[in-house]
Amino acid sequence: MAHCFTSRTPLTPGRRFYKCSKPKIKNCGFWRWEDSSLGNSSIEVNLLKSKLEVATLKMENLRESLNTVKIERDNLKKKLENLESLNYFEVSLH
Incomplete structure (x- = not known):
């Protein structure tokens, strides 16, 4: 049985996906985007963002x-x- 999750990564924020509900050691490796029919355009937009x-x-x-650097420059000008x-x-004393 697969559970639905929501991505929180910068590249795919809010995108929903399904994965096997069993712990990593025992799961079947199933994983799929809920909106796989949208294609790559939303991924590309998120990548550009x-x-x-x-x-x-x-x-x-x-x-x-x-x-x-500007602050350092101004301090050096004052020292100079x-x-x-x-x-x-x-010089004027001599």
Whole structure:
């Protein structure tokens, strides 16, 4: 006897499937999508959605890295200004 389950994976969220109800050790290996007649289009759409999510996360990480670099750049500019001021002061003393 097969039981009905709902997929929770990123590629097939909400898609229903059937599988053997016995424990893994004793099951017959039966497994089938409930909507197998839909073909690959829904799988392809979900795959593209997943790829978009990954690309969006990468873009957010790059933005964070860029902001970190900008902060470091600004801190280095301040240090340089301080060193130039100190150097000007020391030169003017001599």
